[in-house]
Amino acid sequence: MSFFGFDPTAPPGARPNEQAVSHDFQDTYDGLGELEDGDDIYNDETFGAAGSVGKDFDFGSASGHIQPGAGLPAPQTISYAQAAAQSNDDEFMADLWGANAPAQASSDAVVGAVTGEKKILSLEEIEAQLTSIDQQQRQLPQQPSQFAPPPFGYPGMMAPPQYGGYMVPPGGFMPPPPGQYAPQFPIMQGLPGQLPPQLQQPIPQHPQQQQQPQQPQQPQQPQQPQQPQQPQQPQDAVHQKSSAKADLSQFPVLGSKDVERQHQQPHQQSSEDSQFQSQSQKSQQPLPAQSQEFNQFHRDNRHHNHHHHHQQQDLTPEQQERAARRQEKVSRIMRYSGIMNPKDKDFVTRFQLSQIVTEDPYNEDFYAQVYKVIHPKNSSLQETSQQHNSIAQAYLEQSGHRLGGRYKRADVALQRMQQQVQKAVTVAKERPKLTQYAREGALGKISFGTGKKPRQQLEIISKAAQRKLEKEKKELEGGDAVSDELGEEAVAKKNRSPSISAPRVIKKYSKKDIMSILEGIITELMSVESESRTNANVDTTQLWESLRVLEQSTSFGEDEEVNPFIQCLNFNKGLKILSRLFKFLSREQVLTIVTLIMSNLENLSVIKNGSYTTYETKKVPETIVKLVEVYSMTFSKVLMNAVLDFKFNEIIGLLVILIEHNNVAYVSTTKIGLTILTTLLSRAELIIGEGTISATDLSEWSSCYDELFTSLESRIAAIFPPHPEDIDDGSSRENYVWQFLATLSLGGKLNHQRIIVDEVRDEIFGVMSRAKAIDDADADNLYKKSNLLNNLNMYLVVMGLVADETEIKELQT
Amino acid sequence: MSTIRTESQQQEPLDLIRFQLDEFVLVKLRGAREMKGRLQGYDSHCNMVLSEAEEYIYSAGDEETVVKKTEMVFVRGDSVILISPISE
Amino acid sequence: MLFFSFFKTLVDQEVTVELKNDIEIKGTLKSVDQYLNLKLDNISCVNGTNYPHLHSVKNLFIRGSTVRYVHMSPNSVDCTLLQDASRRGMYKEI
Numbered sequence: 001m002s003f004f005g006f007d008p009t010a011p012p013g014a015r016p017n018e019q020a021v022s023h024d025f026q027d028t029y030d031g032l033g034e035l036e037d038g039d040d041i042y043n044d045e046t047f048g049a050a051g052s053v054g055k056d057f058d059f060g061s062a063s064g065h066i067q068p069g070a071g072l073p074a075p076q077t078i079s080y081a082q083a084a085a086q087s088n089d090d091e092f093m094a095d096l097w098g099a100n101a102p103a104q105a106s107s108d109a110v111v112g113a114v115t116g117e118k119k120i121l122s123l124e125e126i127e128a129q130l131t132s133i134d135q136q137q138r139q140l141p142q143q144p145s146q147f148a149p150p151p152f153g154y155p156g157m158m159a160p161p162q163y164g165g166y167m168v169p170p171g172g173f174m175p176p177p178p179g180q181y182a183p184q185f186p187i188m189q190g191l192p193g194q195l196p197p198q199l200q201q202p203i204p205q206h207p208q209q210q211q212q213p214q215q216p217q218q219p220q221q222p223q224q225p226q227q228p229q230q231p232q233q234p235q236d237a238v239h240q241k242s243s244a245k246a247d248l249s250q251f252p253v254l255g256s257k258d259v260e261r262q263h264q265q266p267h268q269q270s271s272e273d274s275q276f277q278s279q280s281q282k283s284q285q286p287l288p289a290q291s292q293e294f295n296q297f298h299r300d301n302r303h304h305n306h307h308h309h310h311q312q313q314d315l316t317p318e319q320q321e322r323a324a325r326r327q328e329k330v331s332r333i334m335r336y337s338g339i340m341n342p343k344d345k346d347f348v349t350r351f352q353l354s355q356i357v358t359e360d361p362y363n364e365d366f367y368a369q370v371y372k373v374i375h376p377k378n379s380s381l382q383e384t385s386q387q388h389n390s391i392a393q394a395y396l397e398q399s400g401h402r403l404g405g406r407y408k409r410a411d412v413a414l415q416r417m418q419q420q421v422q423k424a425v426t427v428a429k430e431r432p433k434l435t436q437y438a439r440e441g442a443l444g445k446i447s448f449g450t451g452k453k454p455r456q457q458l459e460i461i462s463k464a465a466q467r468k469l470e471k472e473k474k475e476l477e478g479g480d481a482v483s484d485e486l487g488e489e490a491v492a493k494k495n496r497s498p499s500i501s502a503p504r505v506i507k508k509y510s511k512k513d514i515m516s517i518l519e520g521i522i523t524e525l526m527s528v529e530s531e532s533r534t535n536a537n538v539d540t541t542q543l544w545e546s547l548r549v550l551e552q553s554t555s556f557g558e559d560e561e562v563n564p565f566i567q568c569l570n571f572n573k574g575l576k577i578l579s580r581l582f583k584f585l586s587r588e589q590v591l592t593i594v595t596l597i598m599s600n601l602e603n604l605s606v607i608k609n610g611s612y613t614t615y616e617t618k619k620v621p622e623t624i625v626k627l628v629e630v631y632s633m634t635f636s637k638v639l640m641n642a643v644l645d646f647k648f649n650e651i652i653g654l655l656v657i658l659i660e661h662n663n664v665a666y667v668s669t670t671k672i673g674l675t676i677l678t679t680l681l682s683r684a685e686l687i688i689g690e691g692t693i694s695a696t697d698l699s700e701w702s703s704c705y706d707e708l709f710t711s712l713e714s715r716i717a718a719i720f721p722p723h724p725e726d727i728d729d730g731s732s733r734e735n736y737v738w739q740f741l742a743t744l745s746l747g748g749k750l751n752h753q754r755i756i757v758d759e760v761r762d763e764i765f766g767v768m769s770r771a772k773a774i775d776d777a778d779a780d781n782l783y784k785k786s787n788l789l790n791n792l793n794m795y796l797v798v799m800g801l802v803a804d805e806t807e808i809k810e811l812q813t
Numbered sequence: 814m815s816t817i818r819t820e821s822q823q824q825e826p827l828d829l830i831r832f833q834l835d836e837f838v839l840v841k842l843r844g845a846r847e848m849k850g851r852l853q854g855y856d857s858h859c860n861m862v863l864s865e866a867e868e869y870i871y872s873a874g875d876e877e878t879v880v881k882k883t884e885m886v887f888v889r890g891d892s893v894i895l896i897s898p899i900s901e
Numbered sequence: 902m903l904f905f906s907f908f909k910t911l912v913d914q915e916v917t918v919e920l921k922n923d924i925e926i927k928g929t930l931k932s933v934d935q936y937l938n939l940k941l942d943n944i945s946c947v948n949g950t951n952y953p954h955l956h957s958v959k960n961l962f963i964r965g966s967t968v969r970y971v972h973m974s975p976n977s978v979d980c981t982l983l984q985d986a987s988r989r990g991m992y993k994e995i
Contacts, residue, residue, distance in 0.1 A: 367986040368906040371979055375910075511898075515832035516824075519988075526988065573835040576981060834984045842969075844921075854983035856903045856990055860937075862983060864975060885978050887904065887971040889937070892921070 420640070421678065421739045424685045424746055425798055462602040462611070462666040514567045518574050521546045525577060528584050540584045547581075549593055562603045563596060570605040570627075575634040582638055590642050591650060597639075598654050599661040601673060606631050607662075610670035618722045631672050639676065643683045648697055651684045652704050659704075664711040668719045674740045677708075681743040705747050709755075716741075716759040724766060728791060730774070730784030735791035742795040753799055764803065767792045772805040830855055833898050838863070841894040845871040848888060849899065859890035903990045907983065908933040908971075917947060917972040918963060924952055928960070937965035 315323070340348075509517075524543040532538045548564045568574035582590055601607050606627050612618045620628070643651065658664070658676070667673030684701065687693060693701075719737055728735040741760060745753045757764075767788055774785040785805065793802050800811045830838075833852045840848045840861065850866030866886050870879040908930065917927045918939060925948050928941030942960045946952050 363989065364902040365906045365909075366989055367903060367979075367982060368909040370982055370986075371910040374979060374982065511900075512829075512832060515836070515898075516828075519828075519831055519834075522988065526985065571836065573984070576835070831988065834987060835980075844969075853978065853980045854903065854907065854987045856987065860904050862904075862907070862978065864978070864980065868970075883970075883972050885973050885975040887907075887973065889965070889968045889970070891966065892969055 420682045420686065421743055421794065424682045424689065425742060425794070462608060463661070463663040465614075465666075466663065508561050509564055509567060514564060514571070517546070517548065517564050518568045518571060521568070521581070522573065522577055525581055525584070529580070532584070538584065543581075543584060544589060547593070549589075549596055563600060565593070566596065566600045566603050569597070569635070572627075572630055575630050578634055578638045579641075582642065587645055591646065594639065594642055594646075594654060595657060598658040598676075601658060601662045601667055601676070604672070606672045607667060607670050610672060611666060612721045613666070613669050613718070628671050632675070636672070636675050636679070640679055643679055646683070648684065648687045648693055649700070651680055651687070652697070652700055655680050655684075655704050655708065659707055659711060664708060665715040665718065668712060668715070668740075669721075671736055674719060675736050678736065678740045678743050681740075681747055685743065685746050709744075709748065709752055712744075713755060714759070716756055717763065720760070720763050724763070724770070728767075728788065730770075730781075730788040732787065735794075738791045738795040742798050745795065745798045757799070764792060764796075764808070768803055768805055768808075827855075827857060829898075830859075830896055833896070837899050839897045839899045840888060841897070842888070842892045843894060844892070845873075846892075847871075848886070850883075850886070853885075856890070859893040859896065861888045861890070861893070861896075862886070863888060902935065903986055904937060905933060905935045906986070908937065908939070911973055911977055914973065914977050916941075918968055919970040919972070920963070920967050921969045922967070924948065924955070926955070926961070926963070931960070934965075937968065939963045939965065939968070939971075 521543070524546045528538050528540055528543050551563060551565075585593070597604070606624065609624045610620055610628055612620055615621070646654070658667075658680070664677075668677065688698070688701070719740065728737070741756060745756055748756070771785045771788045774781050774788075776782065776785075789803060789805065796803055796808065797811055801808055802811045803809075830852070834855075836852060837849060838852045840850075840863070842848060847869040848863060848866055849869075850863030852861065853864050854862040862885065864885050866883045868879075868881040868883065868886075870881070872878070911930050912932060914930055915927065916930050917925055918941065919925045924946065926941060926944050927947050928944035931940040931942045933939055940960065940962050944955070944958060944961060946955045
């Protein structure tokens with residue numbers, strides 16, 4: 001509760017030390033803990049009259065008075081030094097003495113605690129304390145007269161800045177008065193009321209208002225339940241309720257000094273009183289603002305009590321009974337009200353404030369802010385908000401979110417592939433020699449073809465699977481039964497592998513490990529992205545290291561774990577960040593990654609599990625199909641862009657690595673594998689079409705192509721899944737298989753093209769008959785017919801042919 | 814973003830949930846319910862958004878378990894008992 | 902604050918709120934606060950036969966703590982963004 005640097009619970013003696021110190025929120029909290037320790041038990045003494053606040057205390061009207069002058073900014077507008085200068089804490093002292101007087105032991109304890117904790121008291125203060133103890137002892141019998149006049153306190157309370165500063169925490173939602181007063185009530189009830197006779201004495205003596213100051217009852221009221229006079233206590237409550245509002249309005253709102261002077265008059269009535277006054281004034285002059293403010297509350301409270309006493313004699317028995325019931329209710333309500341001390345409340349308040357106030361509203365609202373920019377149609381205020389939304393804009397620019405924020409379009413990788421292949425085809429057609437040969441050969445082959453031969457049953461398995469089989473075979477047959485050609489090849493390659501001689505630290509990764517690595521990558525990526533918003537030259541070393549591309553970089557060896565980055569590519573989120581990731585990598589780093597992928601194709605689950613050949617049903621399961629789709633949207637697109645930057649010999653190198661490290665025939669039965677081959681081949685052919693390739697490079701290319709073709713030969717038909725509608729039901733303009741064949745034919749010589757046509761002849765006719773099967777009257781599906789034929793013709797035009805649903809003709813140019 | 818931690822730092826329980834972002838989780842909920850789905854978002858209260866989700870409502874008697882499919886759902890954290898990674 | 906932010910982007914969209922007492926209310930989300938209290942317009946009770954007292958109600962305020970699920974259209978959620986925002990949320994100091 002003590003937002004502004006004072007401790008309402010500390011005994012008065014402790015306060016002078018804090019004089020004129022300006023506190024900030026943090027200081028307040030820190031200091032508070034120490035100050036309060038051990039002093040809480042004196043709250044009742046300090047706060048005397050709190051108990052009779054009752055449940056009807058009128059906070060509303062009080063704050064109504066105060067709010068205009070003391071809104072939220074109040075704390076800043078008055079310094080504590082200023083507040084202290086204005087203060088007059090006589091009443092506070094008087095009150096304390098009055099309360100302490102009956103209990104000598106506790107007053108001693110107060111002093112003890114005070115001196116123990118605050119050793120740096122000024123001489124004046126010590127003197128005042130000693131005097132006060134003296135006074136208490138001496139004045140015990142006259143105690144009633146020591147009480148300060150209620151109006152005295154009231155104007156002080158009204159002084160807007162202090163009140164506001166005290167009352168209203170920055171958040172403006174805490175009602176401090178109940179918090180301040182409530183806790184004391186039950187505690188005070190526990191105290192022995194030692195002044196029953198005195199309590200009642202002054203009442204008849206001072207029926208008038210101006211005499212109320214001398215009435216002693218207020219602080220002791222809470223003690224009354226334990227006293228013989230119990231019936232009178234309920235009356236207090238009644239009176240408090242009935243009179244509080246009216247009385248408040250009667251009191252003038254006054255500046256503290258003048259009012260104080262006016263109200264000091266009553267004190268003069270007794271010499272002891274005035275003596276005490278001067279002493280307490282003297283000792284309290286240096287009190288900090290906090291205690292003054294506290295006093296104001298205190299006075300206010302006491303003031304109400306005076307009225308009750310004033311009026312309580314007029315009560316009828318029924319009223320008293322009603323008041324008693326009310327009082328009982330109040331005490332029941334108040335029973336647990338002391339359960340939190342001000343420190344607790346302060347903590348809770350701070351916590352609540354921290355949830356409301358945020359340092360960084362943009363980051364807090366990150367999702368909504370960026371969402372508005374990405375999806376403008378959903379936000380009517382988008383135009384204006386976008387102006388200010390630099391974070392969102394930066395996020396989009398730097399992260400290349402999705403497909404480019406608001407300008408996103410269905411930029412599917414395969415469409416770009418289509419374009420690339422088409423471009424390659426166009427370039428190729430401009431070479432008349434090739435066209436001539438192609439037309440001749442292709443026509444001849446097709447015209448002589450008769451009948452359909454059944455699809456060859458091919459055993460195509462990946463090298464990884466093959467190694468596994470070999471291993472099992474070895475174990476079965478005792479070691480050296482590796483007789484088949486492919487097995488020897490694999491062994492030979494294994495020996496070529498550079499990592500074979502390296503010290504082997506086999507590291508197994510669980511799925512959780514991979515997830516951890518992936519999230520680590522994403523974390524680094526996000527931090528690089530955020531840094532790049534302010535700094536053009538971001539250090540990406542950490543990001544690169546987090547990828548672990550150079551860890552276990554080969555795919556060979558039966559026991560060796562696959563590189564973790566490759567394993568990351570089996571998960572959606574690993575694929576989705578690729579385009580964001582590649583933005584921050586150098587060309588060499590991208591080439592390294594692509595090389596790693598090419599040598600590990602069979603370790604990608606999209607390849608490993610993506611071939612229909614490995615399934616009894618000859619169908620790829622749904623989960624893999626979904627992953628393949630994600631690849632098409634992410635990986636294929638990224639690869640396409642990366643390949644654009646690669647040099648001709650680098651592309652040849654990638655193809656060589658792919659052929660060496662993987663079973664091409666198997667890879668070609670997967671959609672992603674075929675797409676990757678198409679990407680590399682078509683890019684190479686486009687570069688060749690530019691005509692700037694050296695003779696050495698060209699011969700390298702042709703030997704690379706030969707190697708590729710050899711590994712595919714006699715298995716080309718297998719790239720078509722047994723259910724052609726799986727890959728092309730005519731609804732889309734892409735067919736990755738025909739695209740691949742077009743690209744492969746482009747790069748090959750006449751004999752290559754012949755072999756290809758021969759092998760896929762059935763598929764060509766199959767498409768034609770499927771197109772024919774679509775009824776011309778079926779307008780809804782007519783587009784499928786043309787799609788099917790267009791996709792087929794993408795391949796056929798390479799050889800200068802064109803097909804419709806009934807026949808294959810020479811392309812008319 | 815300046816407060817991003819390095820990988821070496823101690824993992825917290827919520828990190829395990831972070832690992833499952835964009836992956837499938839099984840969420841056990843109060844009221845004999847479970848929800849499987851792809852985790853799209855979460856906060857420290859275990860509020861979550863799941864896509865491609867299936868809710869299972871178990872009943873004590875012979876009645877069959879009710880399965881409800883939902884494409885995108887926000888699950889309020891105070892119903893959550895546990896979150897577990899699953900493979901689809 | 903992530904889901905406060907999240908629900909703000911769903912304002913004016915149709916959502917189905919399932920409460921912890923099994924009532925399912927479909928309606929247009931009109932507003933949300935940081936406690937994820939929700940205000941719905943044009944509501945209809947999905948399993949309304951069991952709760953006839955909601956028949957005449959056109960709009961309502963739902964206290965956030967009574968919500969079990971909120972179903973929404975997948976088209977109105979940007980998953981990548983939401984995932985990134987979740988990661989950011991974990992790194993932000995309180």
